[in-house]
Amino acid sequence: MSEGFREGDFSVTPWEAKGKIDYDKLIQEFGVEKLGEELLSRIERIAGGLHPLLRRNFFFAHRDLNLVLNDYEEGRGFFLYTGRAPSNSPMHIAHIVPFIATRWFQEKFGANVYIQIPDEEKFLAKKVETLEEIEKYAVQDILNIIALGFDENKTFIFRDTEYISKLYKPAVLVARHINFSTARAVFGFDNESTIGLIFYPALQIVPTFFEKKRPLIPCGIDQDPYFRLQRDIAPRLNRYKAAEVLSKLVWGLKGPETKMSASEPDTAILLSDPPETVKRKIINAYTGGRATVEEQRRLGGVPEVCTVFHWYSVLFEDDDKKLLERYHACRTGKLLCGECKAELVERINSFLERHRARVKDAEKKMHLYLYDGKLAQEMWNWEYRP
Amino acid sequence: MSEGFREGDFSVTPWEAKGKIDYDKLIQEFGVEKLGEELLSRIERIAGGLHPLLRRNFFFAHRDLNLVLNDYEEGRGFFLYTGRAPSNSPMHIAHIVPFIATRWFQEKFGANVYIQIPDEEKFLAKKVETLEEIEKYAVQDILNIIALGFDENKTFIFRDTEYISKLYKPAVLVARHINFSTARAVFGFDNESTIGLIFYPALQIVPTFFEKKRPLIPCGIDQDPYFRLQRDIAPRLNRYKAAEVLSKLVWGLKGPETKMSASEPDTAILLSDPPETVKRKIINAYTGGRATVEEQRRLGGVPEVCTVFHWYSVLFEDDDKKLLERYHACRTGKLLCGECKAELVERINSFLERHRARVKDAEKKMHLYLYDGKLAQEMWNWEYRP
Structure with missing residues (x-):
C-alpha cells in the first residue's frame, strides 16, 4: 500500500500521489465521517486513554468506528487489518503511522491483527523488475513491522505468493463482484494496466473476511477506495463491511502536505x-x-x-x-x-x-508472526467458509 | 475450455460460438499452418500409424508440430497440455476429441500429460452461480477424462483452486506481460468482464511452463488465441513457445458446423x-x-x-x-x-x-492422477524456476 493524492479535484488513488489536500473536502467527497470529539471520548473511556495520533486528529475520519466500539462493548469483538506492499522503495517514517495506530488498537482492545504483504503488487505495477528482488525487501519490511511491537500470538503476517492457497478461492468470490468498469473507476486502471494488477484488488479485500467479525482498518485516506469497494461487496457475501479509521498524510520534508517518497x-x-x-x-x-x-x-x-x-x-x-x-x-x-x-x-x-x-530482535521472532504463533498457526489451517 | 466461433468475420474466441466456418480462411487468418501430407507421413513413420482424427484431417492445422517431432527424434522430448473448464453443462461427445488426441500422442510418444481443470472460470464468467456447484461437476469431468485412458504415472490433473499455490507465482510473471488492451483484443473482454476472468488467461498459460521442454497442445482452433499470447510471452521468460495441433469443430446434431451445446x-x-x-x-x-x-x-x-x-x-x-x-x-x-x-x-x-x-473404474484411480501417481507426486513438489 502507498499513500497518495492527485492534484486538482482531490481524487485520491493508491497509485499516484501529488498536491495539497483539503481534508474537510475529502471527508465530504469520500463520504466518510469526521472523527469527532464524541467518538474520541468514547474511545478514550474504553481504552483508558487516547493515542496522540487520535488525540491530535491526525486520524481525522472514519467509517463505522462507532459500530466497532458497539461490537467491542457488546462482546462480539472486532479484528484489525493492514498491509504493506514491498518494493525497492524502503520503508520511511510515514509508512509506520498506520502500523502504530494498529498496534495501539491491538494493545487496548486485545484484537487480532492481520498484515498483508502483497509481494507481487509492485512487480505487476512495473515498479520492480523481478519477484526475487521483492523477496528481499519483503523480509526487511516484515522485520520493520514486527519491530513496532505487535503481539506475536495475535498477529498474522502473510505474503500473497506464499499464502495464495488460502486467498485464491475467496478472492474468486470477490472478483466475481468486480468488473473492469468498476476497477477502472476506483483504482484508475487503464488499458496499459497488467491483468495481474487488475485482479489484485480482490486479494486485498479477502483478509477483511478472515473472521466473522467487523474488520477495522487503520490507513491513510488514499486507501479508502479499496475498502469502499469491500463495503459494496461484503453484504452480498454475508460479511461485515470494513470499518476504517483514516489518517492524513505525514508531510514530506519539502513542506506542508508534500509527499514523503522513498524514491526522492x-x-x-x-x-x-x-x-x-x-x-x-x-x-x-x-x-x-x-x-x-x-x-x-x-x-x-x-x-x-x-x-x-x-x-x-x-x-x-x-x-x-x-x-x-x-x-x-x-x-x-x-x-x-x-x-x-x-x-x-x-x-x-x-x-x-x-x-x-x-529489528534485530524481530529476526528471531519472525517465524511466530508468519507460521508458529497462535494466530499464525490458526490461519495456516484457515479455510474460507461462506 | 469451450469451443466456439463468431459469425461474420470468422473471428473466434473461446467465449462465444456461432456460425459456419471456412477452415482454409481460418488457417490464413490465424496464421497457423496446414497439417499436410508431409507432416502426417512423418508422424505416421514415428508413431507407427495415424489416429483417424489425424488421418481424416479433423486435426487440420498446427503450430510448430514439426519442431515437436524434431525434439522427439533428437531426444529432447516434449509434453502435452490440455484442459477442461467444469460447468453445469456436462461433457458431451465433442469435448472428448482433444482428450482422445492427447491420449494418442501420450501413448505413441510416451509424453507427460498435464490437464488443467479451471474450476473457477465458469463462475467468474457468470455461467455458474457458486463454486460449490462447480466442485461437483469438476469431479465428474475428471472421471470422464480419466476414463479415456491416460497413463496414471505420466498424467497430472489439477484444479486451479487446489493447485494455486504452485500456479500463482508463475502466473504473476505471465500476467505482467499482458495488459488489458491485449486481453480485451484476444479474449473479447469488455467493461463488464469480472477482474477474475481478466486474470484467468495468465493461469491458463502457466502449465505450458511446467517442463523445460516444448509443450504440445491438442485443441479446437478456437483455443488458439490463448496460446498465441503464450507464444508472445514465452521467449521473454526464456521458455518454449507452445506448439499446437488444431481441430475442427464436431458438428452438432442440427446440421453441418452447427455447435454442439450441452445447454441445448x-x-x-x-x-x-x-x-x-x-x-x-x-x-x-x-x-x-x-x-x-x-x-x-x-x-x-x-x-x-x-x-x-x-x-x-x-x-x-x-x-x-x-x-x-x-x-x-x-x-x-x-x-x-x-x-x-x-x-x-x-x-x-x-x-x-x-x-x-x-468411469466407475476411474473413481478408484482418481487419486493417482491428482496426487499419488508418479507425475502427480512430482508436480506437488514442483516450483517454477526462471
Whole structure:
C-alpha cells in the first residue's frame, strides 16, 4: 500500500500521489465521517486513554468506528487489518503511522491483527523488475513491522505468493463482484494496466473476511477506495463491511502536505537512514522560519507550515504540554530553527537506533508472526467458509 | 475450455460460438499452418500409424508440430497440455476429441500429460452461480477424462483452486506481460468482464511452463488465441513457445458446423445420456437424406452435409474402408437414413456403456492422477524456476 493524492479535484488513488489536500473536502467527497470529539471520548473511556495520533486528529475520519466500539462493548469483538506492499522503495517514517495506530488498537482492545504483504503488487505495477528482488525487501519490511511491537500470538503476517492457497478461492468470490468498469473507476486502471494488477484488488479485500467479525482498518485516506469497494461487496457475501479509521498524510520534508517518497530521498527519513543522513535531511527541511535570525526573534516562526513542527506533532512529541510549549516558543521567536531541528534529529536518531535493535530482535521472532504463533498457526489451517 | 466461433468475420474466441466456418480462411487468418501430407507421413513413420482424427484431417492445422517431432527424434522430448473448464453443462461427445488426441500422442510418444481443470472460470464468467456447484461437476469431468485412458504415472490433473499455490507465482510473471488492451483484443473482454476472468488467461498459460521442454497442445482452433499470447510471452521468460495441433469443430446434431451445446440438449450427445435419449436425439438429427424414401433410393443421400455421416467419420468408424463403403452406399441410395441412424445409435450407446464402466473404474484411480501417481507426486513438489 502507498499513500497518495492527485492534484486538482482531490481524487485520491493508491497509485499516484501529488498536491495539497483539503481534508474537510475529502471527508465530504469520500463520504466518510469526521472523527469527532464524541467518538474520541468514547474511545478514550474504553481504552483508558487516547493515542496522540487520535488525540491530535491526525486520524481525522472514519467509517463505522462507532459500530466497532458497539461490537467491542457488546462482546462480539472486532479484528484489525493492514498491509504493506514491498518494493525497492524502503520503508520511511510515514509508512509506520498506520502500523502504530494498529498496534495501539491491538494493545487496548486485545484484537487480532492481520498484515498483508502483497509481494507481487509492485512487480505487476512495473515498479520492480523481478519477484526475487521483492523477496528481499519483503523480509526487511516484515522485520520493520514486527519491530513496532505487535503481539506475536495475535498477529498474522502473510505474503500473497506464499499464502495464495488460502486467498485464491475467496478472492474468486470477490472478483466475481468486480468488473473492469468498476476497477477502472476506483483504482484508475487503464488499458496499459497488467491483468495481474487488475485482479489484485480482490486479494486485498479477502483478509477483511478472515473472521466473522467487523474488520477495522487503520490507513491513510488514499486507501479508502479499496475498502469502499469491500463495503459494496461484503453484504452480498454475508460479511461485515470494513470499518476504517483514516489518517492524513505525514508531510514530506519539502513542506506542508508534500509527499514523503522513498524514491526522492530528501523528502523522507528512511528507517535505514544513518544518523548523519538524518541530520543532513532535517537541516535541509522546509520550516516555518524567517529569512534571518533577527527577523525570527522579532516576528516568531510559523509552526503551522513547518515540517519540523509537524513531525514533532505526529511522531516525535507525545506530551501535549511540551508540544504546546514548543509551539509558543516558536511563535514568540524564542526557539530558533537550528535548535528545534537539532532536537528533532536527536529524537529521530534515538528512535531509529531503538528501532534497529528491535529489528534485530524481530529476526528471531519472525517465524511466530508468519507460521508458529497462535494466530499464525490458526490461519495456516484457515479455510474460507461462506 | 469451450469451443466456439463468431459469425461474420470468422473471428473466434473461446467465449462465444456461432456460425459456419471456412477452415482454409481460418488457417490464413490465424496464421497457423496446414497439417499436410508431409507432416502426417512423418508422424505416421514415428508413431507407427495415424489416429483417424489425424488421418481424416479433423486435426487440420498446427503450430510448430514439426519442431515437436524434431525434439522427439533428437531426444529432447516434449509434453502435452490440455484442459477442461467444469460447468453445469456436462461433457458431451465433442469435448472428448482433444482428450482422445492427447491420449494418442501420450501413448505413441510416451509424453507427460498435464490437464488443467479451471474450476473457477465458469463462475467468474457468470455461467455458474457458486463454486460449490462447480466442485461437483469438476469431479465428474475428471472421471470422464480419466476414463479415456491416460497413463496414471505420466498424467497430472489439477484444479486451479487446489493447485494455486504452485500456479500463482508463475502466473504473476505471465500476467505482467499482458495488459488489458491485449486481453480485451484476444479474449473479447469488455467493461463488464469480472477482474477474475481478466486474470484467468495468465493461469491458463502457466502449465505450458511446467517442463523445460516444448509443450504440445491438442485443441479446437478456437483455443488458439490463448496460446498465441503464450507464444508472445514465452521467449521473454526464456521458455518454449507452445506448439499446437488444431481441430475442427464436431458438428452438432442440427446440421453441418452447427455447435454442439450441452445447454441445448438436442444438439449434442452427453456422456451421461441414457440409451433411449441417444436414440431419440439421433433419430431427430439433421442428415443429408432426401424428402422421401423413393427419392433417396433414386438420387442417393448427401453424406457431405450429414451430421450422422460426420459423426461416423470423426468418432464412430475407425476403419477407412468401411467408412468409404458407407459413403458410397449413401450416395447410391442403397443405405437409407433410418438404418444408418440405427447403427450409429448402437455404436454410441455401446461406446457410452463402456465409457461408464471406465468411469466407475476411474473413481478408484482418481487419486493417482491428482496426487499419488508418479507425475502427480512430482508436480506437488514442483516450483517454477526462471
